[in-house]
Amino acid sequence: MNVVITGASAGIGRALAAAFAREGHPVLAAARRGERLRSLSKEMAEAGAAPVACLALDIAAQGAPEALLAEAVRVFGKVHVLVNNAGMSPYQEFRELSCTHLRQSIGLNVLAITELCHFFLPHMLAHGEPSRLVNVGSVGSYAPLPKFSVYTGGKHYVRVFTNLLRRECRATNVRVCGLYPGGTLTEFPKLAGQKPKKIAAAGMHTPEQVAAIAYPAILAGKRVIIPGIANQLAALAGKVLPFPLAIRLMEFIYDMSVEQVETTYPE
Ligand SMILES: NC(=O)c1ccc[n+]([C@@H]2O[C@H](COP(=O)([O-])OP(=O)(O)OC[C@H]3O[C@@H](n4cnc5c(N)ncnc54)[C@H](OP(=O)(O)O)[C@@H]3O)[C@@H](O)[C@H]2O)c1
Numbered sequence: 001m002n003v004v005i006t007g008a009s010a011g012i013g014r015a016l017a018a019a020f021a022r023e024g025h026p027v028l029a030a031a032r033r034g035e036r037l038r039s040l041s042k043e044m045a046e047a048g049a050a051p052v053a054c055l056a057l058d059i060a061a062q063g064a065p066e067a068l069l070a071e072a073v074r075v076f077g078k079v080h081v082l083v084n085n086a087g088m089s090p091y092q093e094f095r096e097l098s099c100t101h102l103r104q105s106i107g108l109n110v111l112a113i114t115e116l117c118h119f120f121l122p123h124m125l126a127h128g129e130p131s132r133l134v135n136v137g138s139v140g141s142y143a144p145l146p147k148f149s150v151y152t153g154g155k156h157y158v159r160v161f162t163n164l165l166r167r168e169c170r171a172t173n174v175r176v177c178g179l180y181p182g183g184t185l186t187e188f189p190k191l192a193g194q195k196p197k198k199i200a201a202a203g204m205h206t207p208e209q210v211a212a213i214a215y216p217a218i219l220a221g222k223r224v225i226i227p228g229i230a231n232q233l234a235a236l237a238g239k240v241l242p243f244p245l246a247i248r249l250m251e252f253i254y255d256m257s258v259e260q261v262e263t264t265y266p267e
Helices: 011-022 034-046 064-076 099-127 149-168 188-192 198-203 207-219 229-240 243-257
Strands: 003-006 027-031 052-056 081-084 131-136 174-179 194-196 258-260
Touching: 003 011, 003 064, 003 099, 011 027, 011 034, 011 081, 011 207, 027 034, 027 064, 034 052, 052 064, 064 099, 081 099, 099 131, 099 149, 099 174, 131 149, 131 207, 149 174, 174 207, 188 194, 194 198, 198 243, 229 243
Parallel strands: 003 027, 003 081, 027 052, 081 131, 131 174
Antiparallel strands: 194 258
């Protein structure tokens, strides 16, 4: 399968790109930091994995989703897997969130994912071979995350959109899948402005653990992929508890596990 992954310069996207390439699937890795993508490509070549091509771009910029599809078609001809993984959000109450960051958050977590599906889905339907559209949400797609109001709203959108799109595609060659990770030891917490406390760090996944769970589940075309029992329980709590209880539970977990520090996302 030919695979396109956004946000492949770090974290979960990088680990997934490596997992696909090591299993023999050619990858087009996209993110803003081209040097990071080239170092992944070199590492995969040295490991004897399938080739990893790179495209440095801001996927939330106007015209970027079309540009990514055009590059993927140029490199592969046909794309079989798109993983919409790139995501961001400062860990701040809404009144602290700058207008730049809220635009970036909605632009990347909501609009870019939707546009990427809009451009890649017709391409996959047209070639007719078994394909996967994968949208990366979060446990916050189910449970309310304190100090992440815009992010949680966006990740709820990702889950609802993904499920409805899957339903629309049920009689086609395309399986639409949602990957919903919980706390993962990537650049995300530091950029967001979260300092995990010792107790939290112990319970977090590495991006490689997330990729090891997600890779076979994506190939199997699963609708919902939630890595780990603790995250599955948090998602279940978000689904079944009334909001006032769910938010209190999540506030309790966050108070125990993270400290708010300055976000390091550039303005
Ligand atoms: N880590 C967690 O605890 C956690 C928990 C739940 C869900 N998630 C979700 O998992 C996904 C991956 O997160 P992660 O933890 O791996 O984060 P990460 O380590 O911060 O990596 C984010 C990736 O997205 C890329 N990116 C950010 N903005 C971009 C843009 N405008 N255009 C193109 N690429 C962009 C970054 O690369 P460049 O900076 O090079 O562009 C990087 O490769 C996200 O959707 C996130 O919401 C993460």
